Amino acid sequence: MERIVQGMSIDEVLRILRSADGYYITNTARDLSQSDFKNRILLHTDLLAAKPREAAGFFSLEITGGASVHVDILRKQVDPFLKLELLREKMPHTMFQTLCRGVNLFGYRPYPQNVIRLTVREFAKYVDVWRVFDFMNHIPNMQAVFEEVQRAGKILEPSICFSTGPEHTDEFYVQKVGEILDVTGENILLCIKNHGGLGTPKRIGELVDAIKQRYPELVIHYHGHNTDGNDIGRITAAVLNGATIVDASDHAFTGYYGPPPILTVIQTLNEYDKKAVGVDEEAIIETSEVLRHEREHYEYFESQFKGFSPTVQIHKLPGGAMGSSFEQAVKGDFLDRMPEILHDELPKAQVELGNWWSVTPGSQILWTTAVSNVLDDDRYGNPSGDLKNLLLGKYGPFPFYQPEDWIYEKVFGPEWKDILAKDGGIDEIEDIDVEKERKNLAERLGYEPTEQQLVTYLQHPNDAVNFFEFEDKFGKVYVLPPSILIRRGGFKLGETLTFRDHYGKEHIIEVGPEQKSDNGDTNVYLNVDHHQRVFVFQAEAQQAGAAQAVQLSKEEIEELAQVGDVRAPFAANVCEVSVDDGQEVDVGDQLLILEAMKMQTPVNSQVAGKVVKISTKIGQAVKPGDKLVKVEAG
Amino acid sequence: MDRKKILVANRGEIAIRIIRAIQELGHTAVAVYETPDNDALHIRIADEAVWLGDGPRADYLNIDKMIKAAKKARVDAIHPGYGFLAENPGFAKACEDAGIIFIGPSAEVIQSLGDKVTARRIMEGAGIPMVPGTQNLSPGEAGIEEAKEFADKYGYPVMLKATAGGGGRGIRRVENEEQLIRDIPMARSEAGAAFTNDNVYLEKVVLNPKHVEVQIIADTSGNTVHLGTRDCSIQRRNQKLVEIAPARIQDQGLLDRICAAAVKASQAAQYTNAGTVEFLVDKDMNFYFMEINTRVQVEHTVTEMVTGIDIVRTQLKLALGKELAFKQEDVQIRGHAIEMRINAEDPQNNFMPEAGKTVTVYRSPGGYGVRLDGFVYQGYTIPDSYDSLLVKLTVHGFSWNETVDRLRRCLKNFVITGPKTTIPFYLNIVNDDDFQAGDFNTSYLETHPYLIDYEQICTEGNKLARLIAEIHHKHENPYAV
Numbered sequence A: 001m002e003r004i005v006q007g008m009s010i011d012e013v014l015r016i017l018r019s020a021d022g023y024y025i026t027n028t029a030r031d032l033s034q035s036d037f038k039n040r041i042l043l044h045t046d047l048l049a050a051k052p053r054e055a056a057g058f059f060s061l062e063i064t065g066g067a068s069v070h071v072d073i074l075r076k077q078v079d080p081f082l083k084l085e086l087l088r089e090k091m092p093h094t095m096f097q098t099l100c101r102g103v104n105l106f107g108y109r110p111y112p113q114n115v116i117r118l119t120v121r122e123f124a125k126y127v128d129v130w131r132v133f134d135f136m137n138h139i140p141n142m143q144a145v146f147e148e149v150q151r152a153g154k155i156l157e158p159s160i161c162f163s164t165g166p167e168h169t170d171e172f173y174v175q176k177v178g179e180i181l182d183v184t185g186e187n188i189l190l191c192i193k194n195h196g197g198l199g200t201p202k203r204i205g206e207l208v209d210a211i212k213q214r215y216p217e218l219v220i221h222y223h224g225h226n227t228d229g230n231d232i233g234r235i236t237a238a239v240l241n242g243a244t245i246v247d248a249s250d251h252a253f254t255g256y257y258g259p260p261p262i263l264t265v266i267q268t269l270n271e272y273d274k275k276a277v278g279v280d281e282e283a284i285i286e287t288s289e290v291l292r293h294e295r296e297h298y299e300y301f302e303s304q305f306k307g308f309s310p311t312v313q314i315h316k317l318p319g320g321a322m323g324s325s326f327e328q329a330v331k332g333d334f335l336d337r338m339p340e341i342l343h344d345e346l347p348k349a350q351v352e353l354g355n356w357w358s359v360t361p362g363s364q365i366l367w368t369t370a371v372s373n374v375l376d377d378d379r380y381g382n383p384s385g386d387l388k389n390l391l392l393g394k395y396g397p398f399p400f401y402q403p404e405d406w407i408y409e410k411v412f413g414p415e416w417k418d419i420l421a422k423d424g425g426i427d428e429i430e431d432i433d434v435e436k437e438r439k440n441l442a443e444r445l446g447y448e449p450t451e452q453q454l455v456t457y458l459q460h461p462n463d464a465v466n467f468f469e470f471e472d473k474f475g476k477v478y479v480l481p482p483s484i485l486i487r488r489g490g491f492k493l494g495e496t497l498t499f500r501d502h503y504g505k506e507h508i509i510e511v512g513p514e515q516k517s518d519n520g521d522t523n524v525y526l527n528v529d530h531h532q533r534v535f536v537f538q539a540e541a542q543q544a545g546a547a548q549a550v551q552l553s554k555e556e557i558e559e560l561a562q563v564g565d566v567r568a569p570f571a572a573n574v575c576e577v578s579v580d581d582g583q584e585v586d587v588g589d590q591l592l593i594l595e596a597m598k599m600q601t602p603v604n605s606q607v608a609g610k611v612v613k614i615s616t617k618i619g620q621a622v623k624p625g626d627k628l629v630k631v632e633a634g
Numbered sequence B: 001m002d003r004k005k006i007l008v009a010n011r012g013e014i015a016i017r018i019i020r021a022i023q024e025l026g027h028t029a030v031a032v033y034e035t036p037d038n039d040a041l042h043i044r045i046a047d048e049a050v051w052l053g054d055g056p057r058a059d060y061l062n063i064d065k066m067i068k069a070a071k072k073a074r075v076d077a078i079h080p081g082y083g084f085l086a087e088n089p090g091f092a093k094a095c096e097d098a099g100i101i102f103i104g105p106s107a108e109v110i111q112s113l114g115d116k117v118t119a120r121r122i123m124e125g126a127g128i129p130m131v132p133g134t135q136n137l138s139p140g141e142a143g144i145e146e147a148k149e150f151a152d153k154y155g156y157p158v159m160l161k162a163t164a165g166g167g168g169r170g171i172r173r174v175e176n177e178e179q180l181i182r183d184i185p186m187a188r189s190e191a192g193a194a195f196t197n198d199n200v201y202l203e204k205v206v207l208n209p210k211h212v213e214v215q216i217i218a219d220t221s222g223n224t225v226h227l228g229t230r231d232c233s234i235q236r237r238n239q240k241l242v243e244i245a246p247a248r249i250q251d252q253g254l255l256d257r258i259c260a261a262a263v264k265a266s267q268a269a270q271y272t273n274a275g276t277v278e279f280l281v282d283k284d285m286n287f288y289f290m291e292i293n294t295r296v297q298v299e300h301t302v303t304e305m306v307t308g309i310d311i312v313r314t315q316l317k318l319a320l321g322k323e324l325a326f327k328q329e330d331v332q333i334r335g336h337a338i339e340m341r342i343n344a345e346d347p348q349n350n351f352m353p354e355a356g357k358t359v360t361v362y363r364s365p366g367g368y369g370v371r372l373d374g375f376v377y378q379g380y381t382i383p384d385s386y387d388s389l390l391v392k393l394t395v396h397g398f399s400w401n402e403t404v405d406r407l408r409r410c411l412k413n414f415v416i417t418g419p420k421t422t423i424p425f426y427l428n429i430v431n432d433d434d435f436q437a438g439d440f441n442t443s444y445l446e447t448h449p450y451l452i453d454y455e456q457i458c459t460e461g462n463k464l465a466r467l468i469a470e471i472h473h474k475h476e477n478p479y480a481v
Helices: A012-016 A029-036 A043-048 A051-058 A068-074 A080-090 A113-123 A140-149 A170-184 A203-214 A231-240 A263-270 A279-291 A295-301 A319-331 A336-352 A361-377 A383-392 A405-412 A416-423 A433-444 A451-459 A461-474 A554-562 B012-024 B041-045 B063-072 B089-097 B109-116 B115-127 B139-156 B177-195 B252-268 B300-307 B309-321 B399-415 B423-430 B459-474
Strands: A024-027 A060-065 A095-100 A128-133 A157-162 A189-194 A219-224 A247-250 A495-502 A506-516 A522-528 A531-537 A565-567 A571-577 A590-596 A599-604 A609-612 A627-633 B007-008 B028-034 B048-052 B077-079 B158-166 B171-176 B200-204 B212-217 B224-232 B242-245 B271-279 B287-293 B336-343 B360-363 B372-374 B389-399 B415-417
Touching: A012 A219, A024 A140, A024 A263, A029 A043, A029 A060, A029 A068, A029 A319, A043 A051, A043 A080, A043 A279, A051 A080, A051 A279, A060 A068, A068 A080, A068 A451, A068 A461, A080 A095, A080 A113, A080 A495, A095 A451, A095 A506, A095 B459, A113 A140, A113 A433, A113 A451, A128 A140, A128 A189, A128 A295, A140 A157, A140 A170, A157 A170, A170 B177, A189 A203, A203 A219, A203 A231, A219 B252, A231 A247, A231 A263, A247 A263, A263 A279, A263 A506, A319 A336, A319 A361, A336 A361, A336 B007, A383 A405, A405 A416, A433 A461, A451 A461, A461 B459, A495 B287, A506 B200, A506 B459, A522 B459, A531 B459, A554 A565, A554 B012, A571 B459, A590 A627, B007 B012, B007 B063, B012 B028, B012 B041, B012 B309, B012 B372, B028 B041, B028 B063, B048 B063, B063 B089, B063 B423, B077 B309, B077 B423, B089 B109, B109 B115, B109 B158, B139 B177, B139 B200, B158 B177, B171 B177, B212 B287, B212 B309, B224 B300, B242 B300, B252 B271, B271 B309, B300 B336, B300 B372, B300 B389, B336 B399, B336 B423, B389 B399, B399 B423
Parallel strands: A024 A060, A024 A247, A060 A095, A095 A128, A128 A157, A157 A189, A189 A219, A219 A247, B007 B028, B007 B077, B028 B048
Antiparallel strands: A495 A506, A506 A522, A522 A531, A565 A627, A571 A590, A590 A599, A609 A627, B158 B171, B158 B200, B212 B224, B212 B271, B224 B242, B242 B336, B271 B287, B336 B389, B360 B415, B372 B389
């Protein structure tokens, strides 16, 4: 029984897999987090689980990719590269796996060749296994990433996305596998990507068998979701028919839309004399013992609706989109329309639009279209830009059939044929000027970015800059456990929070009282490492209509002064008002004198005109931004 | 020695400095305070405290109230400190009239030296080199005419000075005639408010001089001794920020001549007790008398560090009738000392005072060769009525380099949060090559504008604490929704 460890050559890994007596397991922690916890499981938690997960002997740990790179910087405030670096330190032997959306990588738009190259090169320093997919199963969309992964010397795992329906035959999928192998050569793993958890065990078993019949040497990695509660059945069928690697995750965190529990997979397949190679069951149990105590902190991010959803076989939403769909329905107040959307409109639109694969970004297009079709009561009357692009073939050709003409006409109007002829087809994406982007980023940050920062920026420009600024301001916050970082409802008075910072220093923070001051500001008292600190929160802007307590910046005060609206530039006492109402003044004329800490400072007019309002008097104490004098330019 | 009662007519760090000396001599220290100083440290350290009034400032400046407080506490002597009433001859006179010893020179000496014009006359008589200047300007238009005439003769820029000013206050540099006409009335109004004397005069500007001063100490038996030089060239708008003893001038002969002139000047003025003779040294190493400050200086600490002589203790002993216990030849300058005034100011916002802010963390450096003269403590709210000095950091070292290294270490270890302070700005100075080489004059800050560039230092713990405060306040992490 041979464990596969990080650092082995691709040939060695493939040799072991091809001659395996049994099967291997990928722990899809990332997909679990994305499907059942809105992608919020923190690095802190993954670091807690790192030691037993390393001991568990997985083929790989899927820990990055998909939407997680974006959520890392947007919500979890962790650098996606630092995350991998820290996990790698604690898990030297386990291969890390990612999920990558072909030409979209980890973002939402197609990237040019040179960005793909840069991104793959940087992530390849940490990521050993690259699962790549395209929601149209259009192989050319993935080709650039295929090449870069192979160039980086990493294990390439192209996917065939799986769905159900009359067109989704074994012949079709076997042919797709052939198209992939034509491009990649045989030294790959092949993923059957069952992101919805569709089909029965029997169906999956047949598909694996059909592929294996045609390509006996091909290593198949089955990926599924447990949305209907039956993924263990599909996994079992896949392994019995020749799949070599399967996906599951830690039972302490398994939910309804993500992967099923690893231990149940092992126990079930044991009965069929199929052994999980290299796996230490004790370590798998220990992982969940560690994780169990963390789950309560993530409760808010679990699905509002508990229980499996066997109707996924009807609406086909991928596991990763289930939680967010219900969340949108609650927020958009259309929860009562959900049965109609999920069980009538979605399957109908799916068939009308070509019955391709409901996974990012296709699943979003289907979902948005179905929601607006139902809520607006005007089917295809409010098409999204993405739907238009889809119909124009920007994502690739339709795999089975093109939607009917009436949909085109509804979406594009009577000239739809001209539009399709003129704008149809995949756009050529030109390389961007990476050095220019690097300069832009340097300008926005005020320092030279690292290569990794540049890559993160190229995926999500504004969110990346916000994240880097966040880190400057708040430090590396991954060190905070979920009980602190995603705590809801604030902390208890006297609660003691302890943690070790990124640089290894222990900190103790004791929560003190919160107090409103006279001007409406709130003071939060914390005892930070035995030193009291006060954090002042300015009063929230008043309700609309009420007078707003606006805090002006130095620049704003200066700008106002340049147009004659003279404000106090600092806290001071007015010791002289040198002008009268109605007086004509010139540029440079003294308007008043302010005094702060024994220093008199004259305030001069920056415009020529007439004094129309004096809002202060001698002796008055003024705060920065307070109105002093108004001069109307003459 | 019988136990005396001594009132300290001041506040802040200097009040504490004086109270310490009083208590070390076994006397009783009486503090005074205005209402905004209710929580001030000098009241707590003193043996007794008398409330003067609500202030702010007006009561510390009120001679009658001060004398009343002194009588109420039945004190034998008053130490005025610096600022407030320290150089007000009326106050010294009022003390004499009330039969209370004024710790400082006589009212007449303060009067004549405090009037910068009279002082110039005395010094000219004694043959001390002088910067050309005017008499007190006449009131109104006539004064402006006199000023214009002087400026035309010597050329701009000129210095416009309050006759009763000192310590950098009441001084402005005037670049042209237009500004001269505008600034004279303003200078008068400021001087009137600050010193109850609105006389002003003009002086020629010595361009980019070094500011060198000599500490003098004299008893009533005619012994006048100098305690060496100080270099106070690093100033911002004539406010000293960094002071060094001895002056960083390689030519020992020049320093000796300056000290000799200082002794001569104070003898000519019949000076007693502690005082400071200030000179300007131009780039050709000519020196000019500027003024005599008739009080203990903020920067007296650096002289104490290099001479080992406690100036305030000596002041008290002399005022209580003792003779100087040491002669000129007993005074040895050992090593170097640097003082930095740590102010609650934001250097990056034109040194705006950070009044009204509460000191949330105060962690001071210590160790060999380190001295702190301060009055703030953790939890102290800086009143907006007084100046922004928080604490004076003085370090002493055997060599100049050792002293600079020690200063850098202390600044790095100094933690004050709440108000912004001048510490990060001082760190830039300490790391500057010209400063390290001793190459600086009064134009130092203008010619080294980059010293103002520094990042606000925030430790990782404090950064994380800030996020925790946000999560606590907003009831959820606003960045994780």
